[in-house]
Amino acid sequence: VFASGHSMSADMIRRYSRQLLVPAFGVSGQEKLSKSSVLVVGMGGLGSPVALYLAASGVGKLGLVDNDVVELSNLHRQIIHTEGFIGQTKVSSAVSACLGVNSSLKVKEYGNGLNAANAVQIISQYDVVVDATDNLPTRYIINDACVATGKPLVSGAALGLEGQLTVYNHKNGPCYRCLFPTPQPVSTRQRCSDNGVLGVVPGIIGAFQALEAIKLASGVGETLNSRMLLLDALSTRIHMVRLRGRNSECVSCGDAPQILASNLWEYDYERFTQSTLSEEEPKPQNL
Amino acid sequence: VFASGHSMSADMIRRYSRQLLVPAFGVSGQEKLSKSSVLVVGMGGLGSPVALYLAASGVGKLGLVDNDVVELSNLHRQIIHTEGFIGQTKVSSAVSACLGVNSSLKVKEYGNGLNAANAVQIISQYDVVVDATDNLPTRYIINDACVATGKPLVSGAALGLEGQLTVYNHKNGPCYRCLFPTPQPVSTRQRCSDNGVLGVVPGIIGAFQALEAIKLASGVGETLNSRMLLLDALSTRIHMVRLRGRNSECVSCGDAPQILASNLWEYDYERFTQSTLSEEEPKPQNL
């Protein structure tokens, strides 16, 4: 069925045969995907389906970032982790799950998490970055490092019964700072640990993030740059929204950017967002 | 935090704490979910996320149906299965994965698949049914058995770079036969094994199916009855479509139905759809 002149082994052809048959994807999409690398920041509710679907689909190299350990209260939504991994690091659990699905995957774990000091160095090694984190300072760090190194950023978020999804810093679309130059005031923020989330909502958003990452990595199709998907899971309503373009005054992606690959490490993200890099411990639940 | 008067153990409260915190879901949604049962027919690309998210979210009893074994060519999209299960039955693989995520789950496997002879007997034991199959005759069998036993049906499909999703037989919405009284002609049909599918597309549709099943089982929110979600993954465009109501002339759900719980077993679905119940073996892939 498939013409020669490609780089795929017989095993790869068997494994990916159903994707090779998709006309708009095909051998060239699969080959490009297999030579690409994707960094997924956050191995929680969003990162679980992102990592599993990227591993299964045949991304060449997957980088997985998280500095947390698996807890029982994660398992209602973080389907990449199993009970047997409670207490172990999320990255080691995720690596094990990804290799279980696809042992031909190259996967690298970053168990110290992403911060201003290491973001540029790590992100510069990947073609596509997926923001699957749960806190505001890390979202600004990832954004700025993606802009500084020229990487498209697939950004997802979920809380309660709602989800949001877009692609930043791609095809002259906005970056995260173009949309949100000033951080949301602390008093108005909500977290999964305080406000909860129905487990399948990050599942849906994460699966969409994997789709966008696969399209970016394989060069196939149109992605969500300059568009945002808003999901209301309670009534299964979706808004597909048209976003502003890149802001030429943006301190990150503007014409005279102030945050660069060379100085990002010294930007005080925790002070800027008035919050810490890790999600707080949940309050104990009383009866 | 949570008032007394509920039936949840301390472990359940820890496990589901993030869902208990969601105001529209909360303790009552979780309790209702934990007393509900969901049948998932098909442990393939759609059934993988459906089963994982239902298991993780705390459905009381999960029934898993498939008569197939795991193959290498499944793994690009069927993320519930791992390489170690190649050659074993999909239901045993799926049960193992679901219990790994949530050992408190009650799960029942149906390794012989669903057919006209057993559909009513199996489906009558569940509150909600998820159609995650890959062939037309089984889709009609599931529909008719759901109508005959009064169960809502969460129906998903994916092929190539497209997906479709709706809820049949719920709140006076249509059933599958109301929309498609005559089967699609054989010559116009497409299958995953012939036409391929990008792995993450059934991942997205399956995650949405899990959401709809969770809402039906917990009695929370509005579902997709009388609406259909159409996904074009190549450009990430979504149509949310308004469907006709129940057709009073429908042979399945109409005012004078001809297909009943008592006679469904003798209806010849393979003849009606001119095709067999199992997806054909894929053609061997040549270089």
Add this chain to the structure above:
Amino acid sequence: MKLTLEFGGGLELLFGSVKIHKVDVPPPEGETKITVKHLLFWIRNNLLKERPEMFLKEKSVRPGVLVLINDCDWELCGMTEAVLEEKDSVVFISTLHGG
């Protein structure tokens, strides 16, 4: 009359693999309004590249195709007799059964 036509679920393969078609459909001789029935004729004669039996059957669409006028099932607006308006969107989508 300017209409946006969209084909999906494999039907786009009959239209050069192009999903979205912005078209300008003239009304039938001596009439001013355009029904879906007329649109189906027009598509067959002007847009359909191959195998009409994959799309049409006896003056309607073949079994398994949903027709959506402005994201609304055509059964709710008169099916082939539905009257179209300027800038309407008409989606033809074949049902999928893969999983």
Add this chain to the structure above:
Amino acid sequence: MKLTLEFGGGLELLFGSVKIHKVDVPPPEGETKITVKHLLFWIRNNLLKERPEMFLKEKSVRPGVLVLINDCDWELCGMTEAVLEEKDSVVFISTLHGG
């Protein structure tokens, strides 16, 4: 002027946990058109149940809120100066960062 307002991302908690509000907003004294700026005043005076600082800041929305007019970012249509039309939909959504 009849408008559909929608609040999401947690903002609905300020409006009695109701997400969608069909409202009829009168134009300002002696004027005929309604801008988003006027709509924000009107929401504050007529719809907002509590804590206006969670929604507004210095005559605009607070940081972290996206405003969408007919599913289009208000930055593309003039922000607070955007002029609304009958039956427009205006969505106010707070950005989420959970995962």
